[in-house]
Amino acid sequence: MFAFLPSIPGVDDVRALAERVDTARHRGVPNGCVLELDLRSAPPEATGFDPLAIFTGGKPMALRDAVAAIHRAAEDQRVAGLIARVQLAASAPAAVQELREAVAAFSAAKPSLAWAETYPGTLSYYLASAFGEVWMQPSGSVGLIGFASNATFLRDAFDKAGIEPQFVARGQYKSWANRFTENGFTAAHREAVTRMLESLQEQAWRAIADSRKLDPATLDALADRAPLLRDDAAAAGLLDRIGFRDEAYARIAEMVGVKDVSDDTDPPRLYLSRYAGAARPRLAAPKPPVPGRRPKPTLAVVPLDGMIVDGRGGPGFLPFGAPTAGGDTIGAALREAAADESVSAIVLRVNSPGGTITASESIWREVTRARKRGKPVVASMGAVAASGGYYVSMGADVIVANPATVTGSIGVITGKLVIRDLLERLGVGSDTVRTNANADAWSIDAPFTPEQQAHREAEADLFYTDFVRRVAEARNLTADAVDRVAQGRIWTGADALEHGLVDELGGFRAAVRRAKVLAGLDEDGEVRVVSYPGSSLRDMVRPRASSQPAAASLPDALAALLGRAAAGILDNVEQSLGGAAVLWAGQSRF
The missing domain is CATH 3.90.226.10 (2-enoyl-CoA Hydratase; Chain A, domain 1)
Structure with missing residues (x-):
């Protein structure tokens, strides 16, 4: 008959119930949690509308939201640590840099760990080096290979195809149309790109050297030998441990104070995107103004x-x-x-x-x-x-x-591609009827006439002069000083x-x-x-x-009585439904 009596809850049941209550009380952020971040690319500047998001697990966090969430977590007593897989594909250096600064601030306050199967490029390791510990899987490599810029030039192909590029540029370094007009880097183009890459590398080497207690010159020498296999990378001080994902997760548990780590004693984990939504201040309905208190x-x-x-x-x-x-x-x-x-x-x-x-x-x-x-x-x-x-x-x-x-x-750059010769080679006829001399100036069937080309030149001169003048006025510089840079x-x-x-x-x-x-x-x-x-x-x-x-x-009165109240109600409904803002x-x- 005892089989029909309700079972007495065990220790594990009580613990699970307590964790649920604690999580609910802390608005979805359990005490002592470790935040997780999967970085296959840097977060985008803004998130657009993705109809496939419901099948792919939701749209990614925007960069601004990710950075804000990491900074907020560094001061949140409920958050104990941060672990991230860092295997960046091609990403913009400045976006990675902004994310790295947030991670470095977190690492200065709380335990953090980066792990990866492999670090595929310089930016991946640059970001990983901001974490308290850097791990890699045994078969991986550290791709600290420096920076490069590849460009494709189509001039010779256009000549063979019968396509004529007609562009007017103001500024010897204005290189956007070079892909059409040149068959390689011009001296000015190469100079500008070289200095940009040098500046990016100086910044990356300095940051990595500071985090890993290395010398920038040492990093430069390592880059000439990269990608580095596990033993060389560890010996150079680039890695703290060679290990697998499960070992990295056990290590972050130790770092946040868990003793006798096992699957049953792991600290609660939360994706950064979930944390950002749970930790974001809730929007409340507008309240009547309090005398003496400013909004x-x-x-x-x-x-x-x-x-x-x-x-x-x-x-x-x-x-x-x-x-x-x-x-x-x-x-x-x-x-x-x-x-x-x-x-x-x-x-x-x-x-x-x-x-x-x-x-x-x-x-x-x-x-x-x-x-x-x-x-x-x-x-x-x-x-x-x-x-x-x-x-x-x-x-x-x-x-x-x-x-x-x-x-x-x-x-400034302006111009067009002319395909008249290509059409002739293909046996395609083309003809024009116009009411005035310049009505078909932007047609790709014919090049600019001398008069039209002169107008393009004058237009580019005017736009460039205006640009330089306005920069000079805004930056409190002379026009000559602006022109030089x-x-x-x-x-x-x-x-x-x-x-x-x-x-x-x-x-x-x-x-x-x-x-x-x-x-x-x-x-x-x-x-x-x-x-x-x-x-x-x-x-x-x-x-x-x-x-x-x-x-x-x-009217301000109507906005206060109706607009703001309705806005508050809709914002609360939207937040409760988990709606995400679109920038x-x-x-x-x-």
Whole structure:
């Protein structure tokens, strides 16, 4: 008959129940947990819409969210350590650098461990070296091979095919069209790329040397022998242990204080993406103002990601498309942030290689107008902010760049590819009817006439002169001084600082701190960070009545009574459903 009595819970049952209660009480973050991170590539600057996300486990974390989560975890008493697999594919050096700084800050406060089956390249090991311990599987190798840049040149192939490149460039280093017009690196092109690679390597060697207590010259010698097999890498001080995944996980358990480590005594683990969602402050419904208490200050973040294009832009339709930064989209976001009285300052986060001159100029204009309205603007440069990406940044009060950011490229290029000879070889006829002499100037069926070519030359001269003049005015330099570092030449952020093109080195967090100071706020004080244009569910489904900023077109009383209350309700619904913000950016060309 005893078989029908309810069983008495055992020690394991009680422990499991206690862990569930503790996890719920701490909003999904169990006490003493170890965060996990799987890094096959650096987190993207922004996450677009991916219809396959439901099949692949969800979209990746954005770089800004990953960095913020790691910094938050370093101060979170519930988090005991961090373990990551670091096997980066091709990634932007500045993005890896920004992530590495966050990992280094965590490692200075708590145990951390990097492991990999193999470290496939320099950036993989560069990131891994920021962890407290570096592990590798026995069959792996450390690919600390330095940096290289490969380029493909099509001029000879075009000559054989009957394609004529017709481009006008201003700036001897403006090399975008060289792939079409040359059959190898020009002297200027090689000089600029060489210096960029040297700067990146100097930064990587210095960081690795500091973390691993090595000399940069030793690293340079090792790079000439790399990839290094396990024994050589360990003997050189690049690895702490040769071991497998299960051994690495047992080691991080020891590092966080677990005794007699086994599968049953492992500390609870949590993916960084889950931690970021659980640890993010919950949005509460608006509360009536408390007399004598000021609301938390607000910083607006306007993400500009992708090629700068005329018109509207938006996130990429993953996995097929890339994000674009539309002049209309970014301009509207800047106007709305500038009109919002609750916004104390604006951070323009730029990750763009350039785009159209007209869209770049339109965004630059809105940056300067926001400043005239009394809103400090800080440009935060991501992996790349070159050409048009620099153009939109130069209007800010302060420019903050990562040391490895690719920036500069202050120059102009315009032109087309002419396929007339190719068509003739293929037996394809082509003819034109036009009403005026230049109506078909941009046709690919015929080259520019001498008059049209002269117009292209004059146009390039005008655009380059305007670009240099505006940089000189923004950076408080002479036009001659700007011209010497312009000429279409790319620079790393570290070199750009030396040449006066940026004000400060650092990532998004540094830009936020600078924005708070410019707004007269406490540098270490808490602020609300709000993305413009809005990326919540209500922002995507709510139609706009006009191009007028919403903050300027709605009466403050109505916004307070209806708009903010409804916004709070929808935000809470969205958060409870696990909705993730989408950072809208844009496209363009320069």
